[in-house]
Amino acid sequence: MTITPVRHSCTRGPLVSAEGINGVGKTYLTNRAVEALDDKPLMLDEFSQRANGRPGLGEALLRFLREASAGDPFLRGGTPMAEALVLLAIKRHDLDTVIPDLSSGRAVVEGRSVDTTAVCQALLLRPDDPDAALETATALLELASSYRPLPDLTILVTDDASEAVVRAQRRDRRVFTTEQATFMREACALYERLAATDPARYRVVDRRSVGEHEAAEQIRAWIHDAGTDLGCLREPWQGPGARCMCCGHRAESAPA
Numbered sequence: 001m002t003i004t005p006v007r008h009s010c011t012r013g014p015l016v017s018a019e020g021i022n023g024v025g026k027t028y029l030t031n032r033a034v035e036a037l038d039d040k041p042l043m044l045d046e047f048s049q050r051a052n053g054r055p056g057l058g059e060a061l062l063r064f065l066r067e068a069s070a071g072d073p074f075l076r077g078g079t080p081m082a083e084a085l086v087l088l089a090i091k092r093h094d095l096d097t098v099i100p101d102l103s104s105g106r107a108v109v110e111g112r113s114v115d116t117t118a119v120c121q122a123l124l125l126r127p128d129d130p131d132a133a134l135e136t137a138t139a140l141l142e143l144a145s146s147y148r149p150l151p152d153l154t155i156l157v158t159d160d161a162s163e164a165v166v167r168a169q170r171r172d173r174r175v176f177t178t179e180q181a182t183f184m185r186e187a188c189a190l191y192e193r194l195a196a197t198d199p200a201r202y203r204v205v206d207r208r209s210v211g212e213h214e215a216a217e218q219i220r221a222w223i224h225d226a227g228t229d230l231g232c233l234r235e236p237w238q239g240p241g242a243r244c245m246c247c248g249h250r251a252e253s254a255p256a
Ligand SMILES: Nc1ncnc2c1ncn2[C@@H]1O[C@H](COP(=O)(O)OP(=O)(O)OP(=O)(O)O)[C@@H](O)[C@H]1O
Pocket: 020, 021, 022, 023, 024, 025, 026, 027, 028, 029, 046, 048, 167, 168, 171, 212
């Protein structure tokens, strides 16, 4: 007789992130998608929405990055690896703040997560070499996954980068320099290549081929479906025997 172990299914909510370059429509489309969901996820603000001086470590770290990058829209201060570690610390802090919501079974949608850190910092660490930048982005994601669990689902919104530049400029009433627009174009391509390396985690909505209604509906369905059959969320640095951060369950095979 074969005994099949019963798989523990965690009661937590899913952790979802929305990624893509500035102005591509992450906020617009996820907000539309969420309007159509009965159980509203917690929406974790993008960085640009956090300028209201909220208290807390995450805000303080972001303030330091803003100061050190002197108004650069991509928070570039000239020391990309140090900045990567601070950005990962902010995203770790973000996770800490949403554990109670995840534990209660609520979905959480992060406006940008560690994939943006991987993409932007990889471009800075390996400029002018797209293949090396992809390798570096993958390595940075690996590093990120030792700081905190990666999202269960990452929705990449992509488009013709020039369209996104136009939308971001119009929204922010600013004009990107040629260098900044080039950085966005390179980031757009790298997001797409990075997403292709992990089809299990990523869902891609390409606005060149999908209209806004269909895109919002796809995102709604992905967020809805992300809540089924979730595993536990463990501290990566504690190994597989760690208790779940949400339900407290310890894996069967783990030592007591
Ligand atoms: N389908 C659309 N129809 C009309 N306006 C749109 C559409 N998609 C996006 N926009 C507008 O384009 C601008 C950029 O979109 P949005 O703010 O969602 O981008 P984002 O990806 O969240 O960018 P960022 O990361 O820079 O905040 C916004 O003003 C938004 O309202």
